[in-house]
Amino acid sequence: xxxxxxxxxxxxxxxxxxxxxxxxxxxxxxxxxxxxxxxxxxxxxxxxxxxxxxxxxxxxxxxxxxxxxxxxxxxxxxxxxxxxxxxxxxxxxxxxxxxxxxxxxxxxxxxxxxxxxxxxxxxxxxxxxxxxxxxxxxxxxxxxxxxxxxxxxxxxxxxxxxxxxxxxxxxxxxxxxxxxxxxxxxxxxxxxxxxxxxxxxxxxxxxxxxxxxxxxxxxxxxxxxxxxxxxxxxxxxxxxxxxxxx
Numbered sequence: 001x002x003x004x005x006x007x008x009x010x011x012x013x014x015x016x017x018x019x020x021x022x023x024x025x026x027x028x029x030x031x032x033x034x035x036x037x038x039x040x041x042x043x044x045x046x047x048x049x050x051x052x053x054x055x056x057x058x059x060x061x062x063x064x065x066x067x068x069x070x071x072x073x074x075x076x077x078x079x080x081x082x083x084x085x086x087x088x089x090x091x092x093x094x095x096x097x098x099x100x101x102x103x104x105x106x107x108x109x110x111x112x113x114x115x116x117x118x119x120x121x122x123x124x125x126x127x128x129x130x131x132x133x134x135x136x137x138x139x140x141x142x143x144x145x146x147x148x149x150x151x152x153x154x155x156x157x158x159x160x161x162x163x164x165x166x167x168x169x170x171x172x173x174x175x176x177x178x179x180x181x182x183x184x185x186x187x188x189x190x191x192x193x194x195x196x197x198x199x200x201x202x203x204x205x206x207x208x209x210x211x212x213x214x215x216x217x218x219x220x221x222x223x224x225x226x227x228x229x230x231x232x233x234x235x236x237x238x239x240x241x242x243x244x245x246x
Contacts, residue, residue, distance in 0.1 A: 002029040005217040005226075006127060006203075008196075009066065009184040010034075011041030011089065011210035011241065012096070014048045016228035020215050021055075023226045032059060032217075033119065035184035036066025036129035036148060040089025041210040041240045042231065045072070046096035049108045065115035066129040066184065067148045073112040076105060089210070089241050117147050125220065126178040130154075130185035135173045154186050157199035175200050182220065189213045196225055210241040 005024060010017055024030075038052060039045035055061060072093055074080035082090070097105065118128035118138045130146075131153030132138040138147045156172050164171055181202045188197045189208030196218050197204045207227065209215040214227040232240055 001221065002027075002031065003222075004031045004033065004220050006033045006035055006182045006205050006220060008035055008205035008207055008216045008218075009037035009187075009209055010039075010048055010215060011037055011068070011231075012039055012045035012048055012092065013042045013209050013215055013228075013231040013234065013240075014044035014051055015234035016209060016215040016231040017048065017051070019234075020217055020226060020228040023228075024217060026059060028060070030060065032061045033127050033182070034061065034063045035127065035182065035205060036064045036115070037068045037184060037206075037210075038063075038066065039072045039093050040068040040085075041092065042235050043092055043096060043238055045089075045093040046100060046108065049111060050104065053107060053111050062119060063111075063115050064119065064127060064129050065112075065117055065148050067145075069112055069115060070145065070148060073109065076109050076112070092238075117144060120178070124178055125180045125182070127182045130183060132174065137174075137177050148185070151186050153181070154183060154199070154202060154204060157202045160200055175202075180220070182218070187211060187213065194230075195227075198223075212242060 038048045071085045120126050129148040131150035132141060132147055133150055133152055134140040153174055183202060183204050184206035187206045187208040188204055189211055194207050194213045196216055205216050205218050207213040207216040209231045212230055212232050214230050216225055216227050218225040
């Protein structure tokens, strides 16, 4: 059976990504779904984007838009310089673009512009970076950027009393819409974990690669997962986003 791997937030950790992909023993029929946040963190952000463009031609890949990817796109196309973005990884990303040829930058812009906001597969499984707030699903969001910023869906799943059943009237409607939901965005390291966490029907695959956790790939059919070393070990002279909680 073909395998489908979802890969959590990379945040510029190219060395960890290459190490992780080597562990997957990928076949032509296997698929990779990247959950976003390719940039802002470790010193390889622009190189991560170049590498993803390269493997898109070699492997069966789909790429979802993360909030940091959108922020970098805004900077590349409008010279946007939000102070919060600079503090939370943007400054390191800007440095990785300093010596790049404009032709490469244009390729990156095209890649970032064509990221997918979310994916729904034939088994009604949803893949997106963060979450959604509309009770009818991500397609109906009033603000499209919600799907790569929202944390309320994950917080709802974490806080749901296990005594509440799906048929109960107070069961959250958003959690009934999809068979399974795969997200990144909110590091599970906030809960003291470094492995994917399942809450109700949501799987969170952001294992804190931007901080002191590993980068993770989760095979969605078997729920087996594979991890790099903690990403900071590949970049021993850097701090990544370890000064931050966001």
